[in-house]
Amino acid sequence: MSVAIVGVGQTPFSRNCGISIRELCFEAFRDALEDINLTPKEIDASIVCSAPEYDKQRSPAGLVSEYLGLTPKPTFYAESICSSSSTGVKVGYSFIKSGLQDTVAVIGFQKMSEISSAEVQERMGRGADIQWESPFGTMMPAGYAMYAHAHIQKYGTTEEQLAKVKVKSGKYSLLNPLAMYRRAVTLEECLEARVIASPLKLFDCCANADGASCVIMASEEKAKKITDTPVWVAGIGAASDTLSTTSRTNLTGLTCAVEAAKQAYKMAHIEPKDVDVVEVHDCFTIAEIMAYENLGFCKPGEGGKLIEESQTYIGGKIPVNVDGGLLSKGHPIGATGGSQIRTIVLQLQGRAGKTQVDGAEVGLVHNIGGIGVYGNVTILRR
């Protein structure tokens, strides 16, 4: 029995969205149910995904479930920081595959604008080892910047190549009405921007955002009644790496992504060359370059060259993040994985509008939690 994604939804990603988390979730949920033959009362379970540090509401699953009209069906919370909603989709897959439930709603959200950027970084810093690393003032950009320096040193990757990832992101952001930053940026702007954590500059970093996403999943039998265009979950991989930087053995790639990709490719019986369109977790430009390598779209060390040659644009060898990615959409932590899945589902349904990759049959989502701690790769098929 196969498991399908039958509906996807997303709110605009923004700063200071002006509404509450339950309302954000409702908007994404309503969007996901649009045009499909399914009502809230027919959904068997919900999984609510976010990182718990940013909202005042404790235990948001109960709140969201009630507001979406999903009680008395089971609901609970799933968290793997920035990959929470990919984790939710994996759990939803397991529920349906086991026969426990026929339909599951995975709702990811985050409202980060209630606290300042510095406070956000302090909370993110505590996503590192609080005993031995957070006392040194670490934060997300610093963690990825350390990977960037190591990658530059080992492979000769350049700051221009990093910047070119953002130039691509900016180009496609103009075509995504839900993106927070809809603006093209030049290579010069990227290179001249202020340094956040060397060698990463302002445009090498994604921004905090408010937003929600929703993925509705169903069993094969149900899926065919709900929609004419189900998208099938062909492969799911998940892996972890050490939380502490000191225990990492690879400083030029994310081992958790390599392992998750290996699992997903094996389950889907495909190779990297069979993938038509990709969403990667470009929380920083270096993260996208490492993702090219870790997913097998090029050899280790050749990620910089791949973007240099524009091979990850539409029309290139493998189109990546043609919705603008996290770098332009913004990164409302718990909503991000669901947003990436939404982009790939729309591509495989032929509904991606101006960013449609012609004839896309197989898509891949790479969603990472923390600084390479939680690796999630999901392969979808038309």
Add this chain to the structure above:
Amino acid sequence: MIFVSFGKFGKMSYISETKVADFVKHLEEGKIMATRCSKCGKLYFPPRADCPDDLSTDMTWEELSGRCKLLTYTTAHFAPTGFEDDLPYTIALAQCEEGVNVYALLSKDIKENETHIGMDLRLTPLRLPNGKITYELKKA
């Protein structure tokens, strides 16, 4: 046994209780200590009280030489709450000659343009103005 709080470690401390709180006592004496599992012989830094390889809790303290090489680094120009006054500061990962890695700040004496991966460094205890204690990576 004298109770030592781990809360003295680092500019900002997020925990005070740990089985390896004696690390702070040794640090006050100028020694940077790792732990070694008595059963399998594996060396741990940062120190651990429990060995996941054989589930042993029989660990002994062992002093590190402090000699290490820079693996990677970043100079932060934006800081989380509580660290703003230190900007800019350079976070580094270094490999000790004993094979274990250490995460620490580079000494302010080392200029950004002379910082390079592979450079020799010395891990050294550092007393902070607020009475707390940590370690930093200095020029070898």
